[in-house]
Amino acid sequence: MLPAVELFTLTKRFGSQIALADISLQVDAGEFLTLLGPSGCGKTTLLRLIAGLEHPDTGRIHLAGQDITNQPAYRRPVHTVFQNYALFPHLNVGDNIAFGLMRKGQPQSVIRQRVEAMLKLVGLEGIHHQYPHELSGGQQQRVALARALACEPPVLLLDEPMSALDPHLRRHMRRELKALQRQLGMTFILVTHDQVEALTLSDRIAVMHSGRILQVGTPEELHTTPSTAFVASFIGNCNLLRGEVRRTEHHTCTVVIGEHLVNVANNHLPTKPGQTVTIAVHPESIQVASLSDVLSNHRTALTGQLTERAYAGSETYWTIRLSDGQVITAALRHTPTSDWAVGTRVQVFWPPSQAVIVKPDDT
Numbered sequence: 074m075l076p077a078v079e080l081f082t083l084t085k086r087f088g089s090q091i092a093l094a095d096i097s098l099q100v101d102a103g104e105f106l107t108l109l110g111p112s113g114c115g116k117t118t119l120l121r122l123i124a125g126l127e128h129p130d131t132g133r134i135h136l137a138g139q140d141i142t143n144q145p146a147y148r149r150p151v152h153t154v155f156q157n158y159a160l161f162p163h164l165n166v167g168d169n170i171a172f173g174l175m176r177k178g179q180p181q182s183v184i185r186q187r188v189e190a191m192l193k194l195v196g197l198e199g200i201h202h203q204y205p206h207e208l209s210g211g212q213q214q215r216v217a218l219a220r221a222l223a224c225e226p227p228v229l230l231l232d233e234p235m236s237a238l239d240p241h242l243r244r245h246m247r248r249e250l251k252a253l254q255r256q257l258g259m260t261f262i263l264v265t266h267d268q269v270e271a272l273t274l275s276d277r278i279a280v281m282h283s284g285r286i287l288q289v290g291t292p293e294e295l296h297t298t299p300s301t302a303f304v305a306s307f308i309g310n311c312n313l314l315r316g317e318v319r320r321t322e323h324h325t326c327t328v329v330i331g332e333h334l335v336n337v338a339n340n341h342l343p344t345k346p347g348q349t350v351t352i353a354v355h356p357e358s359i360q361v362a363s364l365s366d367v368l369s370n371h372r373t374a375l376t377g378q379l380t381e382r383a384y385a386g387s388e389t390y391w392t393i394r395l396s397d398g399q400v401i402t403a404a405l406r407h408t409p410t411s412d413w414a415v416g417t418r419v420q421v422f423w424p425p426s427q428a429v430i431v432k433p434d435d436t
């Protein structure tokens with residue numbers, strides 16, 4: 074099957090500001106792809122280029138194999154759901170949903186049936202006579218979705234569609250959105266800066282930073298094998314540690330941190346002995362033991378001192394200053410032995426496969 078969307082070396086400037094630099098990406102038909110990144114990284118601009126609301130300076134955009142780079146927005150087979158819902162305030166819910174179908178000249182009976190079906194799909198049966206201002210934020214959001222889905226666009230673009238909802242409603246809408254996308258088999262491209270939203274909804278995520286795509290992968294790939302320091306800290310709140318390569322084997326390296334040797338995974342970068350590298354480790358991968366504990370594999374243990382603790386319900390975040398001065402955070406589940414006092418000196422270790430060498434941010 075042809076990819077739903079293909080982007081070839083897109084660039085976009087606003088004056089001297091480079092909003093997008095050399096963006097290439099393929100989105101498969103029926104895929105849920107998320108553009109994830111911090112504010113200002115270019116996510117919305119990229120979505121607007123696909124929608125035809127902005128024009129790229131260079132590069133091409135294909136939809137289902139057709140070059141649509143120069144096609145006006147209204148002729149593109151995509152629909153956009155914006156952050157602020159953008160419902161027509163003077164039209165009731167039914168007419169809002171029917172709007173696109175009426176413009177397509179569909180018969181009244183078909184439109185009526187379709188509006189009913191869409192309202193049922195988003196769980197809002199029986200409200201077609203209400204006006205947008207009479208609805209809650211969550212209801213308005215669902216009407217905006219119903220309006221977008223009514224025209225059955227092969228590609229639906231969603232720009233932070235849940236950012237105005239409270240956390241409870243947002244979780245509820247996420248489940249609904251995912252279920253709807255599966256049920257309809259449509260291609261969804263979602264823009265968000267919310268990692269949890271991206272991880273829970275997406276088939277694949279494209280992580281963006283400063284107008285570039287740094288890495289594209291499944292949520293699990295990005296979480297377990299981030300390729301850059303930025304992806305590691307943005308997706309998994311990873312600790313980033315500096316070390317020096319001592320030995321390098323196929324997909325593993327032995328690295329010196331302070332005076333200790335640790336084993337780490339390396340999936341992305343060529344390394345050689347003596348090289349300084351950045352290592353990413355998730356807070357929840359870090360284990361801590363008393364100095365007196367005998368570990369089964371001494372080589373992977375560092376020493377450090379607990380400097381701070383932050384209780385967070387099911388776990389406690391410990392800040393640990395390692396003997397070489399680097400600082401890491403460990404998320405420790407509550408056990409009787411983890412109830413140390415601030416100031417306690419401890420051993421720190423992790424399963425070697427759960428620490429990876431990543432590209433530093435400045436390359």
Ligand code: ATP
Pocket residue numbers: 087090091092110111112113114115116117118119266
């Ligand atoms: P946010 O999450 O805050 O919406 P974003 O990742 O969607 O951010 P964009 O809105 O795409 O980022 O903006 C990318 C860059 O391009 C920013 O530096 C922004 O200031 C700039 N930019 C976007 N649109 C315009 C415009 N119409 N005129 C000038 N600069 C713009």
